[in-house]
Amino acid sequence: MYQEDELEELKFHSWQPGQEPVSQDQRFQHVDVQLADRIQPWIMTDPQNLINEQAERQDEEVATICKRFMQIRLRADEQWHYHPLLGVHQELK
Numbered sequence: 001m002y003q004e005d006e007l008e009e010l011k012f013h014s015w016q017p018g019q020e021p022v023s024q025d026q027r028f029q030h031v032d033v034q035l036a037d038r039i040q041p042w043i044m045t046d047p048q049n050l051i052n053e054q055a056e057r058q059d060e061e062v063a064t065i066c067k068r069f070m071q072i073r074l075r076a077d078e079q080w081h082y083h084p085l086l087g088v089h090q091e092l093k
Contacts (some may be wrong), residue, residue, distance in 0.1 A: 012082075
């Protein structure tokens with residue numbers, strides 16, 4: 001996930017050293033998972049807030065934090081799903 005600055009929306013991108021990031025958001029389906037009654041996450045899962053907090057702590061640009069901490073490697077020929085609690089995953093069955 002990548003964003004150039006705090007005002008930009010956080011989206012999936014790919015990038016190579018020395019090149020501009022390229023949007024890959026179309027490869028990810030954002031899913032909605034219904035949690036059972038009384039089930040709640042007990043950790044902070046909003047990547048936007050985590051990135052901003054880390055950038056402030058390290059006195060770094062948001063783009064630098066994204067490149068340093070938000071990298072994942074996935075097979076290119078598959079569709080992926082994303083949920084803030086579950087992360088990136090293949091279709092749930």
